[in-house]
Amino acid sequence: MKTALLFLIATVGIISISGCSRDQSLQVPEMTAYTLDIPPGFPQPEIPGDNQLTENRVKLGKMLFFDKTLSLDSTISCGSCHFQEFAFADPRRLSLGVNDSLSIRNSMPLFNLAYAQSLFWDGGVPTLELQVLAPIEDHREMNLGLTEAVNRLQANPKYVEWFQKAYNREPDLYGLVRAIAAFERTMISGNSRYDQYAFQGKSSVLNDAELRGMGIFFGETAECFHCHTGFNFTDQSFQNNGLYSEYPDQGRARITSRTSDIGRFKVPSLRNIEKTAPYMHDGSLSSLEAVIDHYMSGGKGHPNQSPLVRPFTLTSQEKSDLIAFLKSLTDESFLRNPKFRDG
Amino acid sequence: MSLIVLVQLSACTEKTGCTDPLALNYDPDAKKSSGDCRYADPTPAPETAGTLKLHLHQHFGAPELDTLAVYTLPNGQRVKLNQVRYYLSNFKLKNAQNEEVSVDDSYLLVNPANMDYTAGKIPAGTYKSITFYLGIDSATNSGGTMPTDRPAGHPLAIQNPSMFWTWASGYIFMRLEGLADTIGTVAPDHALVYHLGTNALRREVTISFANDLVVTAGQNSTIHVKADFKPLFEALDFKTESLTMTMGNMPLAVKIANLAANIFSETH
Numbered sequence: 001m002k003t004a005l006l007f008l009i010a011t012v013g014i015i016s017i018s019g020c021s022r023d024q025s026l027q028v029p030e031m032t033a034y035t036l037d038i039p040p041g042f043p044q045p046e047i048p049g050d051n052q053l054t055e056n057r058v059k060l061g062k063m064l065f066f067d068k069t070l071s072l073d074s075t076i077s078c079g080s081c082h083f084q085e086f087a088f089a090d091p092r093r094l095s096l097g098v099n100d101s102l103s104i105r106n107s108m109p110l111f112n113l114a115y116a117q118s119l120f121w122d123g124g125v126p127t128l129e130l131q132v133l134a135p136i137e138d139h140r141e142m143n144l145g146l147t148e149a150v151n152r153l154q155a156n157p158k159y160v161e162w163f164q165k166a167y168n169r170e171p172d173l174y175g176l177v178r179a180i181a182a183f184e185r186t187m188i189s190g191n192s193r194y195d196q197y198a199f200q201g202k203s204s205v206l207n208d209a210e211l212r213g214m215g216i217f218f219g220e221t222a223e224c225f226h227c228h229t230g231f232n233f234t235d236q237s238f239q240n241n242g243l244y245s246e247y248p249d250q251g252r253a254r255i256t257s258r259t260s261d262i263g264r265f266k267v268p269s270l271r272n273i274e275k276t277a278p279y280m281h282d283g284s285l286s287s288l289e290a291v292i293d294h295y296m297s298g299g300k301g302h303p304n305q306s307p308l309v310r311p312f313t314l315t316s317q318e319k320s321d322l323i324a325f326l327k328s329l330t331d332e333s334f335l336r337n338p339k340f341r342d343g
Numbered sequence: 344m345s346l347i348v349l350v351q352l353s354a355c356t357e358k359t360g361c362t363d364p365l366a367l368n369y370d371p372d373a374k375k376s377s378g379d380c381r382y383a384d385p386t387p388a389p390e391t392a393g394t395l396k397l398h399l400h401q402h403f404g405a406p407e408l409d410t411l412a413v414y415t416l417p418n419g420q421r422v423k424l425n426q427v428r429y430y431l432s433n434f435k436l437k438n439a440q441n442e443e444v445s446v447d448d449s450y451l452l453v454n455p456a457n458m459d460y461t462a463g464k465i466p467a468g469t470y471k472s473i474t475f476y477l478g479i480d481s482a483t484n485s486g487g488t489m490p491t492d493r494p495a496g497h498p499l500a501i502q503n504p505s506m507f508w509t510w511a512s513g514y515i516f517m518r519l520e521g522l523a524d525t526i527g528t529v530a531p532d533h534a535l536v537y538h539l540g541t542n543a544l545r546r547e548v549t550i551s552f553a554n555d556l557v558v559t560a561g562q563n564s565t566i567h568v569k570a571d572f573k574p575l576f577e578a579l580d581f582k583t584e585s586l587t588m589t590m591g592n593m594p595l596a597v598k599i600a601n602l603a604a605n606i607f608s609e610t611h
Contacts, residue, residue, distance in 0.1 A: 124511040130489060133501075133509035147503045173491035173501055250591075255511055257541070257593045 039190025041199035045114035056166040061183025066342040071142035087272035093283035097141040106283035111189035128181035189334035213325025233270040242299015393558040395462040396565040404573040419527035429517040436470040452498035478516035478545030523581035546604035569610035575602040
């Protein structure tokens, strides 16, 4: 009798254990947190409480980022206008959407978006999650109705499986916007030679020209660092840099309708700037030389032009030193990181 | 042998608690029922509220709005309306003592294909007027729950046609699209696109009832409202006033919002 009782306990115990471990084998991979690799000198980004990073969310987001079925005729994915070798910018002045329609502005590079306070050149969208909707729906970009996007995802067994693994739900907009945002938050770039010099104690990694250029960048003649400031080389403000005297594209005013915002655009990060040509919101300047020439000219004098944009002179040596410094902001490891590559 | 089994068992003990979502002390983390769920008093409180319903007629002058019809305006220009959608929200009723009751969290997306809408619960009583927004309150429009997170079918979820500006993260309060013929002799083929939004363009509308609205507990009370688009379109010159997405042409958007605030009246 006693033996039988022990046997019963042991059996019940074994059943419970197997039930428990089977449960865990289903749940644990879903919950595996994705750990961001924060470079030295970078702050910890704030991740939304309802979209904490997990391996599966990031993986799903990457699948969606490179999925052409999110465009009307299945010819274009996010990755079709954001190329890793160009720091996820587009080397074309304007991007081509479905039916060869042109985007209204130059595609912005994608990195360090975990720190972004607003998205787009005009800052019209406050979160990465909400940003995801715009290019999918925009008639000039992917041109896919958002309800149709969900229909397509639900019809794809791969997504039925992965939305479950990532967000424990069927494919829908809730998961779609969060997954792509999660993937984008992992795209952190902070290992340029400048970073190695400034934050990793490798003082010999910058040459003399780059060091002289750094002095110009952080100096009061060129004034670059006032707006292109901090670890990500942007204060995230909206500035009119005097590119035009009249702006066909109203910039920030498109969102706010304020006259004082006409011609103001987001100050972009200068990280990987060597790779993200052409420059400005409309891609109208094709080289870093042209950008510096513009700032040296002091701008076209729009009423909203930043007072920091005013004429100055650099010798040709100083100009090439400044460009050498800007090129030291290129993070080769980011441009080649297989984590962000399609497939 | 048994000892090892017991140790492992305790390592994966499941949380015990009330597992019934309908109970007052429901514990969402509990995996195993503790058998002590408590429930609300089974006798429901007597119903003191009625349901406010809106019966909405979309008109173009005397006739009901027909999206296939071509209307001729006094200036000779002709117009055909393909798409009419707008939000009504924040319903408040006023009684004879000027006390106001409000219907919380109620958003109606008006589509001419539907005439009957449910605003929500209101206390039984006698009311003399209704006030509502044409548009959406600032808190909901500029933040809070994302449209992607609303359940399918919710008026504030992503719609087709879209009622949310994905590039500016705000709702389109009123979406009017159509075709115009500005010379009065050919088929309407000049696109009209009026998308009104932003907090500044929300308008408040008040309708005073000819006869008091009596709301009885447990019953539906229906307000019959007519929205007449004719005066709105008569005030526009399609040659110069054919397009606004609000921000790009704020003066026209303001003009249309002000006109739209006056299209509503009580009908029977």
